[in-house]
Amino acid sequence: xxxxxxxxxALRAFEASARLGSFVAAAAELRVSAAAVSQQVRxxxxxxxxxxxxRLARGLALTEQGRDYLPELSAGFNLLGESTARVRAKRADGxxxxxxxxxFANGWLLPRLHRFRERAPRIDLALRTSREIMxxxxxxxxxxxxxxxxxxxxxxxxxxxSEELFPVASPQLFGGRHMPDTxxxxxxxxxxxDTDAGNEQPWLGWRGWFERAGLSTANVGRGPQFSDSIxxxxxxVAGLGIAIGxxxxxxxxxxRGQLVRVTQESxxxxxxxxxxxxxxxxxxxxxxxxxxxxxxEARQP
Amino acid sequence: xxxxxxxxxALRAFEASARLGSFVAAAAELRVSAAAVSQQVRxxxxxxxxxxxxRLARGLALTEQGRDYLPELSAGFNLLGESTARVRAKRADGxxxxxxxxxFANGWLLPRLHRFRERAPRIDLALRTSREIMxxxxxxxxxxxxxxxxxxxxxxxxxxxSEELFPVASPQLFGGRHMPDTxxxxxxxxxxxDTDAGNEQPWLGWRGWFERAGLSTANVGRGPQFSDSIxxxxxxVAGLGIAIGxxxxxxxxxxRGQLVRVTQESxxxxxxxxxxxxxxxxxxxxxxxxxxxxxxEARQP
DNA sequence: GCTGAGGCTAAGATATTCTTGTGCTCATGG
DNA sequence: CCATGAGCACAAGAATATCTTAGCCTCAGC
Numbered sequence: 001x002x003x004x005x006x007x008x009x010a011l012r013a014f015e016a017s018a019r020l021g022s023f024v025a026a027a028a029e030l031r032v033s034a035a036a037v038s039q040q041v042r043x044x045x046x047x048x049x050x051x052x053x054x055r056l057a058r059g060l061a062l063t064e065q066g067r068d069y070l071p072e073l074s075a076g077f078n079l080l081g082e083s084t085a086r087v088r089a090k091r092a093d094g095x096x097x098x099x100x101x102x103x104f105a106n107g108w109l110l111p112r113l114h115r116f117r118e119r120a121p122r123i124d125l126a127l128r129t130s131r132e133i134m135x136x137x138x139x140x141x142x143x144x145x146x147x148x149x150x151x152x153x154x155x156x157x158x159x160x161x162s163e164e165l166f167p168v169a170s171p172q173l174f175g176g177r178h179m180p181d182t183x184x185x186x187x188x189x190x191x192x193x194d195t196d197a198g199n200e201q202p203w204l205g206w207r208g209w210f211e212r213a214g215l216s217t218a219n220v221g222r223g224p225q226f227s228d229s230i231x232x233x234x235x236x237v238a239g240l241g242i243a244i245g246x247x248x249x250x251x252x253x254x255x256r257g258q259l260v261r262v263t264q265e266s267x268x269x270x271x272x273x274x275x276x277x278x279x280x281x282x283x284x285x286x287x288x289x290x291x292x293x294x295x296x297e298a299r300q301p
Numbered sequence: 302x303x304x305x306x307x308x309x310x311a312l313r314a315f316e317a318s319a320r321l322g323s324f325v326a327a328a329a330e331l332r333v334s335a336a337a338v339s340q341q342v343r344x345x346x347x348x349x350x351x352x353x354x355x356r357l358a359r360g361l362a363l364t365e366q367g368r369d370y371l372p373e374l375s376a377g378f379n380l381l382g383e384s385t386a387r388v389r390a391k392r393a394d395g396x397x398x399x400x401x402x403x404x405f406a407n408g409w410l411l412p413r414l415h416r417f418r419e420r421a422p423r424i425d426l427a428l429r430t431s432r433e434i435m436x437x438x439x440x441x442x443x444x445x446x447x448x449x450x451x452x453x454x455x456x457x458x459x460x461x462x463s464e465e466l467f468p469v470a471s472p473q474l475f476g477g478r479h480m481p482d483t484x485x486x487x488x489x490x491x492x493x494x495d496t497d498a499g500n501e502q503p504w505l506g507w508r509g510w511f512e513r514a515g516l517s518t519a520n521v522g523r524g525p526q527f528s529d530s531i532x533x534x535x536x537x538v539a540g541l542g543i544a545i546g547x548x549x550x551x552x553x554x555x556x557r558g559q560l561v562r563v564t565q566e567s568x569x570x571x572x573x574x575x576x577x578x579x580x581x582x583x584x585x586x587x588x589x590x591x592x593x594x595x596x597x598e599a600r601q602p
Numbered sequence: 603g604c605t606g607a608g609g610c611t612a613a614g615a616t617a618t619t620c621t622t623g624t625g626c627t628c629a630t631g632g
Numbered sequence: 633c634c635a636t637g638a639g640c641a642c643a644a645g646a647a648t649a650t651c652t653t654a655g656c657c658t659c660a661g662c
Contacts, residue, residue: 003317003378003382009619016304022640029304034639035640055639056627069384072383073384076377076384080374087369324609337651356610358658
């Protein structure tokens, strides 16, 4: 008749630790101290009477038991989490005003939005794309997605995703010819530039890339410039040259074959995409539901 | 990056309540008071901002939200519970000495035992089938399965399953003829009797059945008698007559078509099958693992 | 119209869980 | 080769969360 379950919070602590590979990281996800996670995991190990981690001086390694255990736990918690999110979202109702870069909206948000509509059919999204930093005091904004080193002063922020960059071009640019496979060889093709880029964020500009590789930057300024990433990408798709593709902005074009990666080079940006707003906004149900959904989307491979 | 989960203990309280249809029943399963369950469910409803139950004067009814929610939660908790049980069982090691009625072992336990071997490959079962009540003080017994109204004096017990009874016979007994469909019509066939039955437990004897139906019991004592349910069933399978089939004892024969139910009559026994032993035994890992497994098996449809 | 089952609430008791602060180990880098 | 810092363990007290108890309410069934 009965069902016997292990201590659930200990289980959650283990699942997070195993998934993230560290008590410190798990503690951040669970918003408790690392010591708390350590204690919870110990409790579970006692309950099971078997070690789940090998404690190394620097970090953790799963034991065989732990390795077998993790995937099923994750699946179980996913079920709990997803079904809960659905229940929560179904009756929420209202408008969510969101700003983000057009290119991010286009590359990341729009292709996923049908799933949000499914989950929260009664929340309407009002999307404001703008290159300016919006002011929460002035504008009637619920939430912003920002690319920045930190969430922003005075604002609460949750990390949405990181960004990997790599050279991309239309396959038509090369006709049948061999595609260049080194950074140096790219200089033979027209390079497309983002106007803003390259000062603070060297990974956004060709100059940064050539300097990092120790190559001459003499001719690196040549080529057309674009003030907006979305237009820049459009130019690359049209075969006008090679652009520095920002992962989240170009993923759908890569998936459709409109763009391909050129060379194996890549650069992982130290900045992050943040979901950000004054802390109070995050307590609005409509915002919370969107944020939870977005974070979940970002966790998918 | 992050995953957001609802309060897990509240979730478990809801799952149990919804599955069992009552806070009182859920409280028994979770081994807390009904008030605690009520509070936990309320907490979850607040978290979700939606009602999950309609509170009726006498009992509960799921709302639409709750109805959608339950199956996924159950699936999630099943994953957690089953994978945990596997991890727990894998290293346990030893012998479990168990007594039970031969017919119950044959009809219920043996067909399921391959799954137990899978889960706990290093636990060997020593099965002692006996019609006598075993004495935990005298015999080296870990656990007994007993059919009784209560677990037994001085012993801890967990309810394994109930028992439904119904007339059964080999389909060959009727040749091509019409199968009797009323209790009264059974009297035309040989009735098979369990020697012990019919005094304390009227549902085990034909006399009890005929009395309950208000029929004459004049000829009800006729027919062969058997001192052991397993032999009685064998006789029924061999086409010797109609027996009172005890659900857990005859399930595999029904599944294989060796027996069929005769008439739609059935009687739900007020006694239960108990897993029972001195409380201390239940704390032995080997016992706990078997008990958890058996309870889980009993929950399956 | 009783009675009992089942649920609710409030308040205080009890447990669990978390944080803080300290100490340890070892990989990394100067 | 030593200093540094990341990451984990441990202990004790603090902060919560959770449970129980006890009394009340409603309605179904007798």
